[in-house]
Amino acid sequence: MAKNYDFKDVEHKWNKFWEEEGIYLFDNTSKKKTYAIDTPPPTVSGAMHLGHAFSYSHEDFIARYQRMKQKNVFFPFGTDDNGLPTERLVEKLKSVKSTEMDREKFVKLCQDTVTDIRPKFIQDWKNIGMSCNFNQSYSTIDNHSIKTSQLLFIDLHKKGLVYQKSAPTMWCVKCQTAIAQAELEDENFNSTFNDIIFKVGKKDLIIATTRPELIPACVCIYVNPDDNRYKDIIGKKAEIPLFEYKVPIFTDESVDMQKGSGAMMICSYGDKYDVEAIAKRKLEPRVVIEKNGILNHFADKYKGMNIKDARKAILDDLEKHSLLISKKPIQHVVNVHDKCGTEIEFLSSKQWFVKILENKKKLIKSADKITWYPEFMKTRYVNWVEALEWDWCISRQRAYGVPFPIWYCNKCGKEIFAEEKQLPLFPSKAKPLKKCSCGSDNFVAEQDVMDTWATSSLSPQIVCNFINSEEYNINFGNVYPMSLRPQAHDIIRTWAFYTIVRGLYHHNKEPWENIMISGHVLDPKGKKMSKSKGNVVEPQKIVQTYGADSLRFWAANATLGKDLSYKEEDVKNALRTITKLLNASNFAFMHLNDFKNKKVELEIIDKGILSKFNELIKECTKSFDGYEYSKSKMLTEMFFWSQVCDNYLEIAKDRLYNPDKRGEDSRKSAQYVLYQLMLGVIKLFAPIMPYITEEIYQSHFVKLEKDKSIHISKWPEYEKNLKDEIAEKTWDKFVEILSFVRQEKAKKNVSLVTEVKLIITKQDKLLLAECLDDLKAVCKAKEINYGDEVKVEF
RNA sequence: GAGCCUAUGGCGCAGCGGUAGCGCAACACGUUUACACCGUGUAGGUCGCCGGUUCGAAUCCGGCUGGGCUCACCA
Numbered sequence: 001m002a003k004n005y006d007f008k009d010v011e012h013k014w015n016k017f018w019e020e021e022g023i024y025l026f027d028n029t030s031k032k033k034t035y036a037i038d039t040p041p042p043t044v045s046g047a048m049h050l051g052h053a054f055s056y057s058h059e060d061f062i063a064r065y066q067r068m069k070q071k072n073v074f075f076p077f078g079t080d081d082n083g084l085p086t087e088r089l090v091e092k093l094k095s096v097k098s099t100e101m102d103r104e105k106f107v108k109l110c111q112d113t114v115t116d117i118r119p120k121f122i123q124d125w126k127n128i129g130m131s132c133n134f135n136q137s138y139s140t141i142d143n144h145s146i147k148t149s150q151l152l153f154i155d156l157h158k159k160g161l162v163y164q165k166s167a168p169t170m171w172c173v174k175c176q177t178a179i180a181q182a183e184l185e186d187e188n189f190n191s192t193f194n195d196i197i198f199k200v201g202k203k204d205l206i207i208a209t210t211r212p213e214l215i216p217a218c219v220c221i222y223v224n225p226d227d228n229r230y231k232d233i234i235g236k237k238a239e240i241p242l243f244e245y246k247v248p249i250f251t252d253e254s255v256d257m258q259k260g261s262g263a264m265m266i267c268s269y270g271d272k273y274d275v276e277a278i279a280k281r282k283l284e285p286r287v288v289i290e291k292n293g294i295l296n297h298f299a300d301k302y303k304g305m306n307i308k309d310a311r312k313a314i315l316d317d318l319e320k321h322s323l324l325i326s327k328k329p330i331q332h333v334v335n336v337h338d339k340c341g342t343e344i345e346f347l348s349s350k351q352w353f354v355k356i357l358e359n360k361k362k363l364i365k366s367a368d369k370i371t372w373y374p375e376f377m378k379t380r381y382v383n384w385v386e387a388l389e390w391d392w393c394i395s396r397q398r399a400y401g402v403p404f405p406i407w408y409c410n411k412c413g414k415e416i417f418a419e420e421k422q423l424p425l426f427p428s429k430a431k432p433l434k435k436c437s438c439g440s441d442n443f444v445a446e447q448d449v450m451d452t453w454a455t456s457s458l459s460p461q462i463v464c465n466f467i468n469s470e471e472y473n474i475n476f477g478n479v480y481p482m483s484l485r486p487q488a489h490d491i492i493r494t495w496a497f498y499t500i501v502r503g504l505y506h507h508n509k510e511p512w513e514n515i516m517i518s519g520h521v522l523d524p525k526g527k528k529m530s531k532s533k534g535n536v537v538e539p540q541k542i543v544q545t546y547g548a549d550s551l552r553f554w555a556a557n558a559t560l561g562k563d564l565s566y567k568e569e570d571v572k573n574a575l576r577t578i579t580k581l582l583n584a585s586n587f588a589f590m591h592l593n594d595f596k597n598k599k600v601e602l603e604i605i606d607k608g609i610l611s612k613f614n615e616l617i618k619e620c621t622k623s624f625d626g627y628e629y630s631k632s633k634m635l636t637e638m639f640f641w642s643q644v645c646d647n648y649l650e651i652a653k654d655r656l657y658n659p660d661k662r663g664e665d666s667r668k669s670a671q672y673v674l675y676q677l678m679l680g681v682i683k684l685f686a687p688i689m690p691y692i693t694e695e696i697y698q699s700h701f702v703k704l705e706k707d708k709s710i711h712i713s714k715w716p717e718y719e720k721n722l723k724d725e726i727a728e729k730t731w732d733k734f735v736e737i738l739s740f741v742r743q744e745k746a747k748k749n750v751s752l753v754t755e756v757k758l759i760i761t762k763q764d765k766l767l768l769a770e771c772l773d774d775l776k777a778v779c780k781a782k783e784i785n786y787g788d789e790v791k792v793e794f
Numbered sequence: 795g796a797g798c799c800u801a802u803g804g805c806g807c808a809g810c811g812g813u814a815g816c817g818c819a820a821c822a823c824g825u826u827u828a829c830a831c832c833g834u835g836u837a838g839g840u841c842g843c844c845g846g847u848u849c850g851a852a853u854c855c856g857g858c859u860g861g862g863c864u865c866a867c868c869a
Contacts, residue, residue: 005831186865193869209869222869256869264869271868332868376798380864383797387865489863524806526862557807557817561799563862567806569818572831579831587828634808638816649828657827739834746823746835753826780826 005582007547007691014694015126023709024067024131026074028474035071036482037063038460038512039132040495041078041140043085044114048124050529050566051488053539055518057555059486060130061629062516064687066483067131068715074479076463077125077132081114082141082401083452084175084339089113090400099176103399110400114139124540129548129690131711136472138462140455141402144469146424148462149455150405152506154417156354161505162394164415166350168268168275168285169393170335173293173307174342177397178351180451181390182494185338188331195261195325196318199239200249205230206325208260210332212318213310214267216243216299217288219278223263225251230263241323242314243300250281269346272389289345291397307343352404352448353391356501360385366500369510373627374561377489377517384493392498394454401449407432411440457498460511485512488520489561516627519563526565537566549689550574556633556688577637578692581682584645585696588674591656595671597704603655603666605771606673607724608731609648613639613680614722620684621718629688636684644677647735654777662773679705680716733767734775737790741779744792758784759791 018024037059042052067073087098090106090113098106118139126134138145156162169178191210198205198221207221221238223230230249237246254273255264266277268285278285288298295302295310302310318324335344356363363385372378395404405418405425416432418425427445435441458466464479465472481503487495496515503511522528523535530536542551553574558564602610616639620632652670659667679701686693690711697710707713737760745752758781760768765786768775776784 186868207869211869260869262869266869273869333866334868379798383865387797493864520863522862526806559808562807563799565806567818570806573817576831580829583829583832585828590828631808634816645829646833650826653827742834749823751824751826752834753824 005579007549007578008544010695011127011129011548011691014691014698015129017694018131018709018711019134021708023711024073024075024133026076026133026136027072030072032070032072034074034479034483035063035066036074036464036479036484037076038463038482038485038499039075039077040487040491041080041138041456041459042121042125044079044081044118044121045085045089046117047121048128048539050521050537050539050542052124053128053542053551054521054555054558054564055486055488056125056130057128057552058518058558058560058629059484059516060128060132060552061556061687062484062486062624062627063131064690064711065624065629065715067711068683068686068713070714073131074463074474074482075132076136076138077122077130077134078138078140078459078463079118079122080140080452080456081118082110082139082455083396083449084177084398085452086110086114087398087400088339093117098399106399111141114141127540127543127548128551131690136463140452140462141400143424144467144472145455145458145462146402147469148458148467149402149450150418150423150425151420151467152458152461152502153450153454154405154420155506157417159505161355162352163355164350164352166348168278168346168348169351170390171291171345171347171349172337172340172342173289173291173345174340175337175398176291178349178393178395179337179344180393180453181388182392182453182497183338184335184344185341186333187336187341189334189343190329190331192315193260193328193330194315194318195327196241197323197325198241198263198265200233200236203233205233205238205263206261207263207265209265210330211267211270211311212314213295213299213302213307214270214288215240215265215314216295216302217267217269217286218247218265219268219283219286220247220266220281221249221263222252222255222266222277223249224255224257225253227255227257227262242317242321252277269348271346275346285348287348289347291347291349293345307345349397351393352395353393354454354501354505356388356391359504360388362504363497363500366504366510370500370512371514373514373516374559377492377515377561380489380492381496384497392501394451395448396451397447398449401452402455403427403449404446406446407443408446409436409438409440410442410444412436412438414438416443453494453498456495457502459499460503461506480507480511481509482512483514485515486518487515488518490520492517514627517561519558519561522563522565524565524567526563529566542571546571546575547578547691549578549691553577553633553689556630559630560627574689577641578689580641580645581685581692581696584640584649585678585682585700587649588678589700591667592671592675592700595675595704597675598672600668600672601665602672603669603771603774604727604730605651605734605774606669607727608729608734609643610673610676611722611724611728612643612731613677614718617680617684617716618718621715624687632684633688636681640681640685644681647738648673648677651734651738651774651778654774675704683710683713683716686710686713730767730771733764734771737764737768737775738778740790741781741792748794750794753780754794755780755782757782757793759787759789759793760784761789762786764790 063073063075090110172179195206195208198207218240233249238249239246266274268287269275286298288295290296293306295305364382367378367381403426407416407427419433460482464476465474466476499511550571554571619635623631655662655666655670682693682696694710758779
């Protein structure tokens with residue numbers, strides 16, 4: 001059987017069984033304690049990647065462990081399938097451009113596409129053995145989620161925690177939407193640092209810039225008040241090269257005299273510094289870049305060019321007019337949009353913001369009310385919150401997302417919020433229930449949609465059924481706050497942070513008791529996996545080749561929060577353990593035909609290993625309770641391999657095969673221990689390797705155990721009265737002598753079945769008095785004699 | 795520039811105050827009635843460097859160096 005273990009068949013068989021039998025269903029009528037997991041909804045794409053397989057395995061270990069601890073595990077599954085990532089996916093799959101399409105048609109296309117690919121995408125999660133409540137799966141754009149998101153947006157408004165403001169905001173000219181600080185990424189670019197001549201009267205004022213295309217956006221010049229070079233021009237006006245208008249020259253202490261020429265142009269808007277300077281001086285901005293990245297009338301003859309072309313044209317013209325002194329090549333780091341890699345701009349636009357900055361302290365305090373695994377990840381959260389400089393911009397000028405439940409009065413401009421009974425709502429297809437206070441009933445719908453994070457940050461409210469829709473039948477207050485948020489570390493600043501914000505703002509309570517952070521998967525050399533490097537490993541291929549248990553067994557090697565290098569060898573190794581489990585249980589049940597699970601008088605050596613196994617249970621339970629599944633896995637693996645297989649099975653053989661010689665009682669004792677050890681080991685492995693453990697459980701144990709599946713059976717419990725120090729000591733000494741004999745035989749290059757004479761000390765004899773027959777048999781000793789030291793004679 | 799993590803046999807990792815462990819790889823031997831997808835054994839590390847605390851440090855503290863992640867700067 002072992003040789004032909006067909007994991008594909010086995011995995012398929014048990015997946016079907018679990019689903020049909022409803023093994024993982026969440027029972028909301030149960031009196032058991034609930035353990036609720038705030039599962040990350042993965043962004044729908046073509047396929048699951050290895051990083052997903054890695055961290056979702058980790059959370060499934062915990063879910064399965066808690067289920068075996070007889071908790072009522074609530075383990076919902078959702079997908080995140082709207083917003084920019086989805087739009088980009090649809091554009092790619094369908095070869096369309098949202099900006100060139102009718103919005104309604106594009107939205108429909110998005111819905112259809114996602115509906116189409118979602119089942120196959122979710123199948124990847126089922127294939128790695130996730131024990132989620134797939135029957136209760138949600139999407140962040142289904143009606144339930146839209147309603148939750150809109151209702152809680154209105155709640156934010158009622159509480160004064162959200163505001164609309166027209167201000168310079170971070171903007172992506174490619175995606176043509178505002179973005180939030182959390183969506184910034186750094187990228188290194190080659191550029192030039194250009195020294196350009198501005199005229200002040202007849203004098204030359206040199207200004208260094210990397211962004212010459214923003215010269216027509218310049219509204220003033222800054223120099224440091226202590227900078228002697230520029231004392232004489234302060235208060236005068238500088239003439240803008242090529243564009244022939246003048247701007248004032250101000251002093252400001254924030255100017256770094258060492259940088260560039262010490263004089264800088266303030267443009268609308270080059271960066272956050274510009275935004276602040278223009279606001280501080282109350283200057284009239286000249287916003288030269290339009291939302292699509294094209295320069296406007298402020299750019300005169302460069303109007304209609306994109307940023308890159310304008311930069312080149314302006315530099316060329318400056319050079320022609322001898323206004324460009326130098327063009328030094330530099331490499332500098334620029335903020336780009338994480339979704340498309342485009343350099344971000346600052347454009348003035350009207351956006352919705354959730355207040356963050358005024359509540360930083362409270363948000364930081366929240367970190368202490370949640371237990372972080374591992375603890376140092378809390379620091380990342382705290383650092384991020386401390387460093388925040390912008391409120392959370394949640395509006396996006398995109399097509400496919402949760403709409404804002406808002407209209408504006410065409411007469412007086414007042415904003416009208418939808419009423420709760422209207423939700424979920426598409427404002428363009430509905431009207432406010434009442435007239436505007438100005439008497440008008442002419443409204444225009446808000447066109448923007450919400451950022452996906454504005455909805456996925458409500459995953460606890462969505463899955464715990466805050467709004468009480470029929471699709472979910474969970475009482476919110478009973479499940480919220482949830483027990484655990486599992487996620488990877490890259491989204492602490494987004495998902496974890498935003499979920500905490502929403503928890504505090506809506507319920508004045510942190511959303512979960514615990515948060516468990518996984519690391520990332522690296523390639524065998526410890527480098528990030530990326531398509532461009534060609535070092536990407538697909539989890540479904542691993543599942544095909546080595547099985548889901550092997551993939552999971554490998555993933556269980558990772559300690560929390562730490563990255564792990566992927567090595568195929570390690571996955572292969574998992575298969576070894578699976579085979580070993582099969583062989584060992586086959587051996588055990590060869591000898592358990594007549595076994596009735598009844599307690600019998602145990603031999604001392606059997607008491608010894610049971611006592612040790614009892615300690616293992618204690619350690620594994622402790623590890624799992626602290627989310628250290630890797631420790632539990634390692635300890636179980638070591639115990640199974642070296643104590644159970646290498647030693648106990650060998651020791652027990654004589655009694656199992658020769659009851660006539662050794663006595664029926666000694667065989668019964670071995671049977672009992674064999675049964676307990678094998679059952680215990682597969683239970684300890686069950687959260688990690690659900691298929692092979694179920695296979696063994698169902699082929700052998702289910703006859704005597706009452707549980708329908710190992711995954712709802714009881715996690716082994718530490719039993720105080722099994723502790724037997726003398727028996728353990730006996731076991732240790734026994735194994736020590738056995739190892740010594742093996743060593744001696746290896747030295748002589750003889751087979752382990754070679755018969756020998758064994759000499760042990762009188763002290764050892766005392767300790768081993770009750771198991772000398774076992775020792776004799778397993779060492780193939782013709783006789784055991786006593787001397788001053790342990791010896792083997794051939 | 796700042797914060798966090800990290801440095802342990804060839805490789806991947808555990809250990810986190812009591813004189814180094816696991817898996818892979820290597821080597822030798824062994825077919826032994828669960829298993830050659832095997833067994834037994836051997837070899838291989840003064841735990842990055844310097845200092846401190848301690849009876850005692852891979853383990854705690856400080857500094858340095860290297861690696862990684864994150865944030866900031868970005869005229």
